[in-house]
Amino acid sequence: MSTEDGKMPPEAEAPAADRAPGSAPDAAPAAPDVSREAGERPESFRLLASTIGAPGVSPEAALNLVETYDPAAVDAGLREELGMIVEDYGLSLDDLSADEQERFAALWLGAKLGRTDGAKRDTAEAFDFLAGERLMRFSMDKIDRLTADVRGAETAADVKDRLKDVMAALARTAKNVPMDEDHEEEWEDIDRKFRELLSLKSGTEGEVRDAFSDVFEEHADFIEDQLVTARMGKSRGDVQQVA
Amino acid sequence: MTKQRFQERALGRIREELGRGTMPLARIRAFAAAAIDLGAAHPEEIPSDAIAAVLSAYPEFAAVNES
Numbered sequence: 001m002s003t004e005d006g007k008m009p010p011e012a013e014a015p016a017a018d019r020a021p022g023s024a025p026d027a028a029p030a031a032p033d034v035s036r037e038a039g040e041r042p043e044s045f046r047l048l049a050s051t052i053g054a055p056g057v058s059p060e061a062a063l064n065l066v067e068t069y070d071p072a073a074v075d076a077g078l079r080e081e082l083g084m085i086v087e088d089y090g091l092s093l094d095d096l097s098a099d100e101q102e103r104f105a106a107l108w109l110g111a112k113l114g115r116t117d118g119a120k121r122d123t124a125e126a127f128d129f130l131a132g133e134r135l136m137r138f139s140m141d142k143i144d145r146l147t148a149d150v151r152g153a154e155t156a157a158d159v160k161d162r163l164k165d166v167m168a169a170l171a172r173t174a175k176n177v178p179m180d181e182d183h184e185e186e187w188e189d190i191d192r193k194f195r196e197l198l199s200l201k202s203g204t205e206g207e208v209r210d211a212f213s214d215v216f217e218e219h220a221d222f223i224e225d226q227l228v229t230a231r232m233g234k235s236r237g238d239v240q241q242v243a
Numbered sequence: 244m245t246k247q248r249f250q251e252r253a254l255g256r257i258r259e260e261l262g263r264g265t266m267p268l269a270r271i272r273a274f275a276a277a278a279i280d281l282g283a284a285h286p287e288e289i290p291s292d293a294i295a296a297v298l299s300a301y302p303e304f305a306a307v308n309e310s
Contacts, residue, residue, distance in 0.1 A: 044268065
């Protein structure tokens with residue numbers, strides 16, 4: 001069994017200092033100390049247990065997560081990497097709870113530092129699964145919040161600024177959803193969010209309506225290439241309404 | 244025991260320990276590493292003597308080998 005990379009060898013668990021006072025050096029080794037160390041937080045155990053029990057985490061990936069998990073390794077560099085990943089889903093780290101950040105950090109560490117190629121691969125797949133599932137939900141919530149901001153805008157300039165945010169988030173989220181039968185539900189959600197914006201536009205006129213038109217024009221590629229294609233895939237036949 | 248079965252059982256014991264929250268995380272991590280290494284060395288069926296060797300180093304996880 002390899003113990004490189006600083007992994008703790010089993011024999012390191014029963015140092016001489018742990019022997020009972022007065023026991024002979026050649027006596028049977030003392031039982032390992034199985035008490036939790038003072039610096040270890042109960043929250044870390046709970047978080048690790050919930051992460052390895054999440055859907056999409058195979059036994060190999062779960063063991064790998066346990067082996068690579070190190071709360072102390074979640075430093076600024078790792079947070080920066082994570083930030084770039086979640087940004088692809090239209091989110092920032094601030095959108096995630098502390099637990100969610102730590103959970104994704106654990107998965108990311110496992111995918112990077114796994115003990116074997118198979119363990120790394122399994123953990124990367126688990127990361128993709130959870131990221132796709134959870135970050136999509138968070139993205140949709142964020143889009144709802146941004147859409148509410150558009151509703152609350154009082155001037156055409158405010159509408160334009162806030163609509164830019166929501167369209168950017170929608171387009172970034174859509175970028176991570178494959179256009180296939182397995183993701184029809186996600187595309188229906190994305191389409192529904194866009195229809196909400198269309199319905200907001202329909203109740204406007206003048207400068208506010210122009211603001212909607214300008215922003216939709218800026219995202220014409222996303223609307224025409226992706227949303228229309230997704231709708232055509234569903235054979236809804238309402239392409240004209242989008243255009 | 245198949246690799247899959249062994250790893251599931253090892254994970255079951257690890258979950259118990261995480262739930263209990265009293266064993267040092269380093270010890271749990273070391274056992275997880277041993278379980279991964281054992282699976283890598285025996286991708287299909289893990290010989291019982293190989294399992295016994297690992298569990299002798301981690302006696303607190305011996306229940307993995309119990310039916």
